[in-house]
Amino acid sequence: MKKVVFAASECVPFIKTGGLADVVGALPKYFDGERVEARVILPKYMCMEEKYKDMMTYYDNFYMDFYWRKLYVGILTCEYEGVTFYFIDNEEYFQGDRPYQNMPWDLGRFAFFCKAVLSALPSLDFKPDIIHCHDWQTAMIPVYLHERFTQDSYYDGIKTIMTIHNLQFQGIWNKSETQNVTGLSDLFFSDDKMGFYDDANMLKGGLVFADEITTVSKNYAGQIRTPFYGEKLEGVLESRADRLAGIINGIDYELYNPETDPFIAANYTKANFRRAKPKNKQDLQKRLGLAVDSKKFLIGIVSRLTDQKGICLIAYMMNELCADNVQLVVLGTGEEQYENMFRYFAEQYPDSVSANITYSDELAHKIYAGCDAFLMPSQFEPCGLSQMMAMRYGTLPIVRETGGLSDTVQPYNEYEGTGCGFSFANFNAHEMLGTIRYAERVYFEHKRDWNKIVDRAMEKDFSWDSSAAEYMDLYERM
DSSP states (O other): OEEEEEEOSOBTTTBOSSHHHHHHHHGGGGSOTTTEEEEEEEEOOTTSOHHHHTTOEEEEEEEEEETTEEEEEEEEEEEETTEEEEEEEOTTTSOSSSSOOSSTHHHHHHHHHHHHHHHHGGGSSOOOSEEEEESGGGTHHHHHHHHTGGGSGGGTTOEEEEEESOTTOOOEEEHHHHHHHHOOOGGGGSTTTTEETTEEEHHHHHHHHOSEEEESOHHHHHHTTSTTTSTTOHHHHHHTGGGEEEOOOOBOTTTSOTTTOTTSSSOOOTTTHHHHHHHHHHHHHHHTTOOOOTTSEEEEEESOBSTTTTHHHHHHHHHHHHHSSEEEEEEOOBOHHHHHHHHHHHHHOTTTEEEEOSOOHHHHHHHHHHOSEEEEOOSOOSSOSHHHHHHHTTOEEEEESOHHHHHHOOBOBTTTTBOSBEEESSSOHHHHHHHHHHHHHHHHHOHHHHHHHHHHHHHOOOBHHHHHHHHHHHHHHO
16 A cells, blocks of 8 residues: 655645645545555644634644754644644744745745655654655655655655646745755756756756656646746656656535535436526526526636636627626636726626625535536636536536646537537637637527537536546556
């Protein structure tokens, strides 16, 4: 049996800012216990809710050399849903009201965390075969392991995996400051290691020194080896192509289940969605103050409101969309220009547009269940989870063919009677609008065909079981 430690900066339910937390919280539960035992190690942020801090018990502590000082490292632990969690405690580094400060402070915070993870391992009653590192915040683990910890025989044979959840975020800092904080020698800041133009790049260090690299969809694994998607790391990724794999994320099929979801107005299955799903549409329209009309094409968006998510394309076409027989429900926060744009159209078209500039898990579930279609016109999308959640609820995705969206959404082919959604190839507002209008036409004029697409979408299996099997195979090959 392989023993694996997941190292991450966030994990549900303890702390979450994005999809990374969902992956780290869900995946360890789905491993076959006879093949893999996985535990998770996280920072103990002061901003965690008290109810989660109360679950933790003291495990051990020690002092560690870091940034020219000896610093306290506490280890706390708890068990949640059958998985053992460890928390690295240091009030100086993990203070604040959020996990990411978006300042050079994060350089010290996560370099400290990476070194503390490795230093804590001998204290645990669990020696890992593999440390599975997630995103730039843990990328110094493979670097430190290679740089100093191999001098201790305890670490002999421990392998590392570096998983990229979003290549856009890399942990790039001033080179001299990074060297000062991390204590690494000049050798580690050459162009073939952590050197990145005039700066230092923590993620690049992890990609160079990790034994294996994964990312969250097969298509994205190929795309990031090209200049358009590679974020200036395409050369490193191409050089390690033989160690790079794409494994699609899954979703929690218990949490996202239209048959049992407590947040939605009417529960349903693939067998009875034709009768029950419209009740959720009516409830959503009524709840959000839209015109309650079954003959409107209701489109949902649950997203960060940024250019990466293709919101610029939607902004360009809002007047045309509002002129159609559609309604638009938006949930999310992001760039101020897009927040205000949706607020403006909600005021101009109160029967047709609902702008919810916040985040609500309950409303997200209602959107997945109540809408007819779900729009994701992303410029790039490493994996994407919302399109899978939408299909789970029989809400058909309209997506751009990129990254995980291309891997998970087979476009409707009316001649072959195949497909589980709609897609367009180019990052182009008119192409997006044409695809939306094609979906509208199928919905209004070919309802029987539409329902067959819904059948196929709800049949899709995006549970963690298949993803977990691929990860277990990778661990065993290592």
